[in-house]
Structures are given as structure tokens and as C-alpha cells.
Amino acid sequence: MKLKKQTISLDSLDWNILQALQGNAKQTYTEIGLRFGVAHSTVYDRIRRMEENGVIKKYTAVVDLEKIGVKYITAIMTVFTDPKESENVAKKLSEAKEVVEVSTSLSEELLIIAKVVAKDQDALHSFIAQKVAPLPGVLRIRTSIITRKYKQEELLIEKK
Amino acid sequence: MTPSSVARILRKLPRENAFYFFTSIGNYTGENAASLEEFVDKVREGNIKSLEFHLYRGDFEKWVAEVLEDGELAEEIENLKNLKPVGDALRSQLYLVVSKRFEKLKSEFRG
Numbered sequence: 001m002k003l004k005k006q007t008i009s010l011d012s013l014d015w016n017i018l019q020a021l022q023g024n025a026k027q028t029y030t031e032i033g034l035r036f037g038v039a040h041s042t043v044y045d046r047i048r049r050m051e052e053n054g055v056i057k058k059y060t061a062v063v064d065l066e067k068i069g070v071k072y073i074t075a076i077m078t079v080f081t082d083p084k085e086s087e088n089v090a091k092k093l094s095e096a097k098e099v100v101e102v103s104t105s106l107s108e109e110l111l112i113i114a115k116v117v118a119k120d121q122d123a124l125h126s127f128i129a130q131k132v133a134p135l136p137g138v139l140r141i142r143t144s145i146i147t148r149k150y151k152q153e154e155l156l157i158e159k160k
Numbered sequence: 161m162t163p164s165s166v167a168r169i170l171r172k173l174p175r176e177n178a179f180y181f182f183t184s185i186g187n188y189t190g191e192n193a194a195s196l197e198e199f200v201d202k203v204r205e206g207n208i209k210s211l212e213f214h215l216y217r218g219d220f221e222k223w224v225a226e227v228l229e230d231g232e233l234a235e236e237i238e239n240l241k242n243l244k245p246v247g248d249a250l251r252s253q254l255y256l257v258v259s260k261r262f263e264k265l266k267s268e269f270r271g
């Protein structure tokens with residue numbers, strides 16, 4: 001494993017291990033080792049190094065909130081900003097617990113695209129009206145409430 | 161009404177207490193009003209869809225009562241809402257209510 005500035009180069013075993021973990025992060029080192037014909041200690045060592053250098057950011061559980069009775073709505077909010085203030089707006093949005101994802105995009109105008117989660121439409125509107133619209137540099141906001149989700153996955157890596 | 165309560169209603173508000181105009185849930189027009197005077201201007205010039213959205217949600221009367229602290233105007237707006245005006249009629253009636261109130265308070269303030 002070599003560090004090249006920001007990019008970390010991985011060998012084929014690292015890629016295989018990452019792919020296996022993306023499929024099921026609860027697999028044991030032994031199970032992964034058996035699959036790729038290496039010792040569990042080698043798998044442990046590779047994973048530990050990938051954790052240390054931030055290739056593996058975290059392990060998490062994907063919870064089906066509807067099954068446990070948690071009702072919520074998700075919306076995609078597009079915030080049109082004054083270019084001088086967009087960095088600050090993006091930072092402020094990132095700090096809000098209602099906002100689960102923040103990105104910027106430069107098409108015809110500089111946009112901030114954020115995914116917002118709230119318990120209902122009133123809570124969503126209150127958050128946007130009281131916490132987002134008043135931020136300096138916010139010019140206007142377009143929001144689309146998601147009504148049906150067909151797919152939600154992280155990008156699965158492909159073996160190099 | 162005491163001079164101090166008139167002055168309070170006519171004061172300039174910090175941006176976090178301004179009224180922000182939306183056309184529907186989460187869709188901010190970019191227009192806002194940080195005083196009663198600005199609110200009157202926005203009612204005169206603003207998007208009719210936005211005026212309908214806020215009037216029937218009760219947002220105007222809530223902001224006027226809780227932020228501007230003008231209970232009388234809030235009641236007048238609520239009464240207007242009960243008449244269920246839409247479109248240009250809504251704008252002209254709402255403008256009449258808020259501009260009349262603003263002029264009255266302004267003249268009281270000047271003494």
C-alpha cells in the first residue's frame with residue numbers, strides 16, 4: 001500500500017477485501033481469508049491499515065426506520081447562493097442535524113444541494129424557513145419532497 | 161397604545177426574525193421583510209402564490225402577533241383569511257389591511 005499525496009494505491013487483495021466488506025461488513029477475518037486464500041492475520045493487517053489511513057471510514061448498520069415505526073420525510077433542497085457566501089452556507093447546513101448530505105454544484109449558477117430529513121412537512125418547512133432562508137447569501141431555495149425511493153445504495157467498488 | 165409599543169411594532173428586525181416568503185413547502189422566493197414597512201411593500205409587489213400559501217397556513221398572522229407583536233393587525237389578517245380571498249383580490253385586500261395599519265401606526269409614532 002503506497003501513499004501518493006491524497007490517493008492511496010491498493011493491491012488486488014486490498015480491493016478484494018474492500019469488495020467483500022461492502023457486501024457484508026460482519027464477515028470474520030477468517031471467512032474473508034478463506035475466500036481469497038490468505039491467512040486471517042493478513043486480512044486483519046490489511047483492514048487495520050485501511051482503517052488507519054481512512055480508506056475505510058466507518059462500519060454502520062443500515063436501519064429500516066419504517067419497520068420500527070419511525071415516520072419521517074426526506075427532501076432534496078437546492079439552495080441558490082451568492083458565490084461569496086456559498087462556503088459558509090454549506091458549512092452551516094452541514095452542522096444541522098436535519099441535513100444528512102451536503103454537496104455543491106456549478107451549473108449555470110452555484111448551487112448547494114442538500115438532503116434534509118424531518119418528521120413531517122411542517123417540520124421540514126419550519127427548518128428551511130427559520131434556519132436556512134435567513135443564512136447570509138441565500139438567494140432562493142427549491143425543495144422537492146421524495147415520495148418514493150426505488151434504490152439507495154453506496155457505490156460498490158469493482159475489483160481492479 | 162403607548163408610544164413604546166408603537167415603536168416596537170415599527171422596529172427593524174434582525175434577519176433571523178424577518179418574514180421569509182415561500183410559494184410552497186420549502187420553496188423560498190428570495191423575498192423577505194424585516195419590518196412592517198417592508199412587509200407592506202412585499203405584499204404590494206410579491207408573488208400572489210406566495211401570499212396565498214402563507215395566508216392560508218396562518219403564517220402572516222402568526223408572525224405579526226408573535227414577532228411584530230401587533231395583536232390587532234394579526235386579528236385583522238385572520239378575519240381576512242376567513243373571507244377566503246384568492247389571487248388579485250387577496251393581494252389588494254391584504255395590502256389594504258396592512259398598509260392602513262402601517263400608516264396609522266406611523267402617524268401615531270410621529271405624534
